[in-house]
Each structure stands twice: as C-alpha cells, then as structure tokens.
Amino acid sequence: LLALRERFGRTIERLGVRIEVLGAERVPRVGGLVLMWNQETHLDHLVLAASIPRPFLSLYNNEVARTPFYGAYMRAAGHFHVDRNDEPQWRASIARAAAEIRAGRCVLVSPEGTRSRDGRLLPMKRGAFLMAVDSQQPIVCATVIGGHSRMPRGSPVVRAGPMRIVFSDPIST
Numbered sequence: 001l002l003a004l005r006e007r008f009g010r011t012i013e014r015l016g017v018r019i020e021v022l023g024a025e026r027v028p029r030v031g032g033l034v035l036m037w038n039q040e041t042h043l044d045h046l047v048l049a050a051s052i053p054r055p056f057l058s059l060y061n062n063e064v065a066r067t068p069f070y071g072a073y074m075r076a077a078g079h080f081h082v083d084r085n086d087e088p089q090w091r092a093s094i095a096r097a098a099a100e101i102r103a104g105r106c107v108l109v110s111p112e113g114t115r116s117r118d119g120r121l122l123p124m125k126r127g128a129f130l131m132a133v134d135s136q137q138p139i140v141c142a143t144v145i146g147g148h149s150r151m152p153r154g155s156p157v158v159r160a161g162p163m164r165i166v167f168s169d170p171i172s173t
Contacts, residue, residue, distance in 0.1 A: 017047070082127060
C-alpha cells in the first residue's frame with residue numbers, strides 16, 4: 001500500500017497538483033469502515049489513493065467499468081461494480097460490499113454516484129446509505145476540495161494547483 005500511495009503521490013506532483021490532507025488520524029486503521037467522498041473529478045481516484053491511510057476497496061459505476069485498463073483493474077482487484085440501471089445487480093454488489101465491511105474491510109463510495117458538472121454536491125443515491133446501514137460499521141467522510149478546479153468534468157487536462165482532502169470524525173450508523 002505504501003509503495004502504491006507513493007507512486008500515486010509522485011504522479012500527482014508531476015501533474016502540478018499539491019495535496020494537503022487534514023484529519024487522516026481520524027480514519028480508523030483497522031475494522032470495518034464506510035468511507036464516503038464527494039466526487040468532483042476523475043483526478044479524485046489518484047488523489048484519494050494517495051491520501052487514504054489504509055487499504056480500501058471501492059464501488060464503481062458503468063462509466064469506470066468501460067474505461068480501458070482501469071475498469072479491468074477494478075474488476076480484477078475485487079472492487080464492486082454497481083450498475084445503476086440494474087437494481088438486482090447493484091443491490092447484490094452493495095450486499096457483498098457490506099459483508100466485506102462487516103469482515104473488517106474499508107470500502108470507498110461516492111453517494112452521488114457520479115461527478116458534478118459544476119463542482120457542487122449532487123443529490124445522494126440510496127445505495128451508499130443502504131450499504132452503511134447493512135454493514136453497521138462507522139462512516140468517515142472524505143471531503144475533496146479543489147478537484148473541480150484542477151480537472152473539471154469533460155476536461156482531459158489537469159490544471160496545476162492545490163487540492164485538499166479533509167477526513168471527518170467517524171459517524172455511527
């Protein structure tokens with residue numbers, strides 16, 4: 001994990017993005033955990049991987065599943081594909097993720113389900129909260145600040161500048 005975090009950190013630095021992480025000590029290092037984040041940009045995937053202080057799995061949608069190489073990696077690594085258009089499929093994925101959380105794993109999820117076009121928070125989907133309640137494990141929020149300014153939705157270009165990740169205190173389900 002440390003080598004992967006360092007590699008992502010170096011990639012982000014080469015892109016000219018400076019990350020500030022606040023509250024990492026609030027993330028429990030052991031035990032089941034639901035980690036929720038506000039999804040701003042595709043850059044979040046690199047930034048969060050470099051910032052989260054423990055191994056994690058994540059939920060990912062059809063768009064990520066279709067992304068060359070990355071989608072195949074997500075499947076092979078055991079992350080949880082959620083097809084928003086197929087309720088029996090996403091419910092089964094959410095149930096598998098909740099079981100992993102109960103077994104002590106950390107699962108990262110964006111309750112919005114997609115990136116916003118303007119950087120503002122989108123309406124929350126229910127699956128993330130169903131997973132949290134089913135797991136009966138704490139939730140920690142990871143707030144991403146500045147991602148939209150670095151790489152707005154639809155942009156293939158990363159703009160140099162700061163990003164901040166702020167972890168909340170754990171919230172009981």
